[in-house]
Amino acid sequence: MAEQVIPTKKMPPGLQVENVDDRIMTLNVGPQHPGSGHMRIIVKIDGDYIVDADPDPGYVHRGEEKMAESRNYITNIPHLERPVIHDSCNILYPYILGVEDLVGIEVPERAKYVRVIAAELNRCIYIQYWLAIYGIFLGHSTMFMWPTGDRELLIDLMEKITGARVTHAYFIPGGVRNDVPANFEDVCLRQVNYFEKRIKEYADIFYDNPILKARTEDTGVLSREDAIRLGTTGSVLRASGVDYDLRIKEPYDVYDELDVHTNVLKEGDSYARSKIPWLDMLESCNIIRQALEKMPKSGSIRKKLKPNPKGRNDEVYHRVESGRGSAGCHIISREKPEPYRLKLSVSSFRNLIALPYLLKGEKLGNMPAVYWSLNYWPVEADR
Amino acid sequence: MSVIAPKFRLGYFLKGIFDNAFWILTLVTLAGIPTIQIALFLIPLPVINGQLLTAYLAFTWLFNPTMQIPLIKALLYSDLFRIAAFPGFGFAALIAAGTIFVERKMLAKLQLRVGPFYCGKIEGILQLVADGLKLISKEIIIPAKADKPLFWAAPVLFVGTAAAFVALIPVAPGGWVVADLDVGLLAVFAVIGFFPIITILSAWSANSKFPFIGGIRALHQMVSFEIPLILSLLGVVILTGTLNLSEIVESQSSFPWIIFMPIGAIVFFITVLAELERIPFDLPEAESEIVAGWLTEFSGMIYGLVQLGSYLKLYAFAALFVIIFLGGWTGPVFWPPLDVELITEGIPIPNYVGDPILTVTTPGLPLLDKDPNEWVMQQQGELVYTSGQLLVSGVIWFVLKTVGVIFFILLPRGVFPRIRLDMLLHIGWYKLIGLSFVNIFIALGLVYAGVIGPGGIL
């Protein structure tokens, strides 16, 4: 009935799946496995080759969407950032944009710039964490320690702005929760400059490392056509040569006033997929510097909101570019303080579909490299 | 009121003490003392000053100041001391413990951390002791369907094999080695050959998938890297014409072999990394792929034994590299022993009223020289042991070089990611074997050109 849309990946010669069931070994990679995250990948291997991979997420499913239906638009804010606490501003961003659309409220100019700065800082914080895990998945323990250490810089900065280290709950409909501290521009500029200097050093130890290159280049290659057809997003998509960054393609808030560049690589292999987020961090530093320069020095930070805002009878779908890719929020609203239905269309869930496709025919040793290069965050996929 | 021991009763407490005392006394009397007697009957006792050292005599001499040094010396030169303490297990375990500490601190500095910091107040120096106590006190969990005898035997065998490897390593001039074999290098190859078998046995006996994959990987890795390992050392054997490790060291008294055989040294170093499962080649323990590889099902002190064995192995391989390529204990002597003439003839002191000839009885360190006239006897070729100064100097050089090599073995852990199995096998079978043959041809060329070797110009 269902014809095979995706062409079957080219298997190594001599690898046959049929009639050799006694050769196939099933491995449960996860949920308690140092190389799986909060999920399970049921991997079938023949010797060193993976013949089948079946991702099984859901171990950290919290029913965020169901919870959102019984809470009002303001009390939804802190728990909707829980799926990715390291990227909490970006995962909250589409929801806030959607609520602002539904409630009909304008955001002050200064708040928009603060939002962009906070979102870009959060993107860097997330990517540092992701990169740390990518390093340790490949057995590179220095690459685990360096990003986790340098990430503290930006976490301290976010703590100065928002008062919380990871779960900021900073964006609210109508602006941001509180103003940035005094002399924030200087501190932010200094820390971002130092941070940029540090992350450029990662190239020496990690990205230019010959063993890393030999290991991850030409593994898990996702062609441009397949990246589009599988509906992947974010770094996975841009590593396969599709120039699609929502900050440029569909600028929200003040991204259209800033000079944003995107990073596209053509290879589509694990190496390219792992390099794109790192390049994104460098780009984020540029964006933060521009935003600090253009930000109005004073002004309102937040539009006054009615205590219990009601939505209108409508539906909205807003997207932003998060640290992993497009994060969308589909809100169906009735004239009530709670959303009727809220759907988080998150990039991890969208990129997960590429995992079984990429793992088929790979060697077992490539599994961590391919899996984590999908810029995948299991908690976000489960919501 | 007391909640610490709510049901405390003095009678039960005293009963417990008396019970323990009774059982300890009974066991010591019935089992302990006879065991000691039997052991003393079997152990060959040394002869000191013409008297057989019996147990009673040993206790007596222990409090006799004039006999203490001969007593300790007799202990130092006994086989048991060699196996358990100095060139053997204890020395190697001490270096292994130091290696673990250095590895942690160095890796921490490399990664902008502090590493072990609190345990032991000074830079976490007692962290290893704490970890060891933790491992000892942990429960040993064995999988339900494991092959229990093999599962228990594997860690013990692993440590045993590593200790056997250590026993072949000479650390100082004058035969300071547990087993001084004429075919020492061959014995090393034989002992190394046991490790893949132990690994695959333990992996198989755990009856679990991840250990099994890890064991298979370890087997692939060790078997395919043993060939370049053996071949890379053959160049030195060709040049020296001996397989005895002590003689190989003595052949490097003027220059180390690494000058002529850098290719062999590099190949050997890479194969050592692979045999030790250190980081670019730690596929059998690849954490993110196969949990902990063949160590997955080990817990408690079983795991501790395997770790101990692997660090002993690390020391032994580093020492082998030092012996074969870096000249072992050869190096400048810090504090040379006195001249032979001082003992045999003495130095005449002019214008002295008394005996004008100054003589000494001992040229070196009295405790470490086996015989007071050892230096003389060694000069005359009557003694195999060497004087205390040469021993101390040799050990210091040996340890310095070994620690240097260990440092280079540890360093890749902070720099490289793990490689893949197919890349590893490709390196082993194509590149390293080819390079080690190149090394052998260089050695043969040097011999046939008459540069080194028997009758060479160097």
Next chain:
Amino acid sequence: MSTSETTPPPKEIPPPKAAPPEKTKPPVPAFEKSYVDQITNQFSDDVEVEYIKENRTRVNVKKEKIAEVAKFIKDNTPFDHAESVTGVDFPEDKEIGVIYHLGSYTDPTYSKQVLALATRVPREENPNPGNDSTKLQSLRDMFYSVEFHEREIFEMLGVYFEGHPDNRRLLLPEDWADLPPLRKDFKNRGR
């Protein structure tokens, strides 16, 4: 069984929802209207335009025609992937809505556009996921990326997708024996 009676009425019920945006935003964006017209011209009586807003459009389709419309969109418009699939429970209408959000990577002029392809399937009071009338054609053959989204909707709302290769549970545990949790009659404890 009740498919034939229940499907036509819901198409009349949406208007109260669709009315407010129409009156508040008089100018209809031309570009968005052009590609929506392409679909409405082809399937005149099976589709109904819910709204055409800037960058966002929504088309309601009858549930029998969903695969056909999706195939037409895939072949004749630049929309090449599905971003998300939302399932909504409408207990008052006795229906469950399924909304596919389609986007385009290949055509830069369409990169802002999101076309919502919505349909509704009958809702059972006592659901038996997979074996009742809550069924829909799978769009996996047209838009491969809906595979996991449709699995999620099957477990969360009980909509069985015909033609989907594995309608297994994705996020919920294998032994989940309660109602599909995103239905409105599944109550959060304490709320």
